[in-house]
Amino acid sequence: MEKLLFFSFLAGVSVFIGGLLAYIFNHHLKDTPIKYELSHSFMAFGSGIILSAVALVLIPKGLEELAVWPLVLTFLSGALCFLLIDWYLSKKGGQTATLLAMLMDFIPESIALGAVFASQSQMAKLLAVFIGLQNLPEAFNAFRDLTQSGFSTRKTLLLFFFLSFFGLGGALAGHFILSDYPDLTAYLMTFASGGILYLLVQDLIPESKLKNTYLPTLGAILGFCIGMIGEKII
Template sequence: MLGASSLVMGAAIAYLVRMPRWSTASIMSFGCGILISAVAYDLLEDGFEEGGLLPIVAGALAGSVAYAVADWVVSARGGHHRKQSGPGQQSASQGSGLAIAIGSLLDGIPESIVLGLTVISGKGLSVAMFAAIFLSNFPEGLSSAIGMRHAGRSPAYVFGLWAVIAVLSGASSLAGAALLQGAAPQLLASVNAVAAGALLTMVVNTMIPEAVDQDHKVTGVLVVVGLLVAFALSNGN
């Protein structure tokens, strides 16, 4: 829930402070880099060491395809620009609050399950993965709240929506820890890989395109900086 709470924080800032689009794009780019690094080193590499190559390959492909199909369905119903704060988000938010909420859950559930799995892995909570989730949620809450505000949604609707998503994300993390407690290493590796495939597909399908669209000049640099920060966190530096 704490990782998903940045959705609510972002929405609050959208109502209290007028932030330029480049600032949300910069946060999103930095979050992309952290998320890519956390997926590669905290999920795929650790999963490979625990379960071998086959569970990683099969799980990552399954997660990627499942996310791509679900994202296509959500996008077709008005949730495509859920991470955008420009005119596209403002027009897409007309009547598409449910699609935005479902899209946010689609992004957040794999992340939350992974957090639950890191708790039962014996290595403690992954700081890099937590940071990636927190930072990737913040611009989504901020930009989507801006769009929904322009579409005439009330503050109660916006904050209620993100609060529910934060609670459901926390429940997903709890489920990941509770249901997979004591599971075989190969199964844990497969679940991590499914989440990794979904998260990487989410980054490529939604986060990077929106970051580049809003401010492409420094997107690549900030992604690299985020990746290096997460790499340092993963290695205890």
């Protein structure tokens, strides 16, 4: 239980760390082309990490536990669900759209983390690392959007601090409710994969692209490479 608490907290606290990085980056660094390029490279790095989490952890669990049609339908349902939520948020606008988009993949992944920790602790540890690394760029972008929409820096950082504990709550819920149901865990991870892949292609990858520079693309490759290293080591 101590290890579950530690790794789920490690995954969640990156939300607050991502907000702090955004605060430092936006308020303490001068606006230069290099700053703009680094910002997009950071988003691309997060895209690579997210893609590696889908390809190396979430989807393999579904392939292992589910038959073909349940796997396909669950994956497409996740993508469709996230599409509808994204469409609703784009129509509504406001200050919380990016924040809600971040939570849409953070919470299901945290529940899956708790569910698989008892039986597959090595995979759960890798998933915790993936969740933490992908939360950094997502929180970075969410902080920027919230402050530009009118939230104060202090209020936004306080919000991110409390959101960091959502991962801990989700992991505990998954551990006590789903740990004895590997098929339900596989459904959840496959559903989350479809939604995450939708967000990745729809939002993160287009936003990270810049003309006349290759650094963001290399950042995405580095992010995926780190995912491969983590899978190989653990």
